[in-house]
Amino acid sequence: MQYTDEFKSMVAAFMRLPTEFPNVRPASVAQFILESGRGSSLLAREHRNFAGMKWRPEMAGVATKKLVIAPSETADFCSFESLEKFAEGYWIFLNRAPYEGWKAHADDPYDFIGFVGRIWAADPAYTEKVQNLIGEAEALIATLREPHVHTDGAPCCGGMIDPPEPMAHREKPAVRWDPSPFNWSRGGTRIDTVVMHYTTSRNLQGTIDWFKSPNNIHKTAAHYVIGRDGTIVQMVKDADACTHGNSQNRRSIGIEHSAAPGDPMTEPQERASVALVRWLMQEYAIAPERVIGHKCAPRATSCPGDLFAAYGATSASDCAAVTRAIQTWVRERVLAEGVIA
Ligand SMILES: [Zn+2]
Ligand SMILES: [Zn+2]
Known part of the structure; x- marks a missing residue:
């Protein structure tokens, strides 16, 4: 599967953002895979909108309104100035009235998208399409968790999703x-x-x-x-x-x-x-x-x-x-x- 570099950075940013509902994340990433064509869509490339999120007034704190001629339709969409804002925006979008009740389905990614999917998109096959991508999403998340080094000496890209646990303060060993x-x-x-x-x-x-x-x-x-x-x-x-x-x-x-x-x-x-x-x-x-x-x-x-x-x-x-x-x-x-x- 080919992802754009920005798509992978976005998933890392999404995973770094703390949430009470971590089991939802693979379903969310599966949505991002589908909605953005693994990062290749116009909305993703030009507006860092990987979830096809339409403009809603509740999004004013994290996004701006942009009229976009998308393949699906010409409409006002959310435009994000950073990947972190997009990650934050996803949860804000979800916490709006139309999705009320989603937290009761947050223990399992398949159950979650089963509830949210029919509201998120008009396509009756949307839920099933996302569910079929949850395995791929989990594999991508696992890949991004692996530590890595840059053999060309490039400064680190911060690819590790989980920040290291704080270490107890230690004195320098005797030398x-x-x-x-x-x-x-x-x-x-x-x-x-x-x-x-x-x-x-x-x-x-x-x-x-x-x-x-x-x-x-x-x-x-x-x-x-x-x-x-x-x-x-x-x-x-x-x-x-x-x-x-x-x-x-x-x-x-x-x-x-x-x-x-x-x-x-x-x-x-x-x-x-x-x-x-x-x-x-x-x-x-x-x-x-x-x-x-x-x-x-x-x-x-x-x-x-x-x-x-x-x-x-x-x-x-x-x-x-x-x-x-x-x-x-x-x-x-x-x-x-x-x-x-
Ligand atoms: Zn040596
Ligand atoms: Zn790195």
Whole structure:
């Protein structure tokens, strides 16, 4: 099914808007699919009206009146200046007198459209057409819920529907400061990304020495290196950039984990990594989907190796599989342990 990009953004905006009646949403999205031709209609493209809503005076707070020559008829329709206004407008439209009683049918999307459909449209087959699209609507909603990263380094589109739960405030975990000379200015770029690496060696001191060595001609470094025993060594100030993640250097914090090829994280190392990533996300308001693997920087590299093997990615995995594994790790470890009860 082909949706316009704006259609998907609209569904995300609609899902983000809180409602007492979440079970209605798949039926509403099915209406939007049908009414707007998956976002392709003139009303959708020019007026952000994805539901064929005619102008009604109650809509004055969220929409303007526009005479539109639509395929169905020439009439006054609602024109919305933003997707958020459209989402809000849908509920206002529904809460008008003609639909009174819909809340008694709000537990089930099929029941809901069974009640609303015959009022919404003159077409006697409208209800059945919408009901046939509820499965598609549910699949689209599920797709938009999946975390995702942008491998081209584009800023995040905010594609996640559910905002992350607020995290309990955490202090920065204890670090040992052992500075590397290989750092440079971010040039004003905001920190919004964490890049996860492995060192290909279990020797923490070896990595520290390398990030200070005159033989390191590419002057590579990382902000943090986490040893097998959970020791965290900070080598570059967060405020500065360093060379670890290609296109992501200016915007990111780099975390190295001591690990030989094939090694997953040790338990103390993972605890330290979880605590550090959680603190970084909190401190710099980093979105969960912006914790990425070096592979997605993007770069042909085995990094981050087998650190996330328990979450489904190995050194042989591609960026997409590494992303899924890291996102699972963030959800199950970093966010789960930090949520306010
Ligand atoms: Zn995004
Ligand atoms: Zn790396």
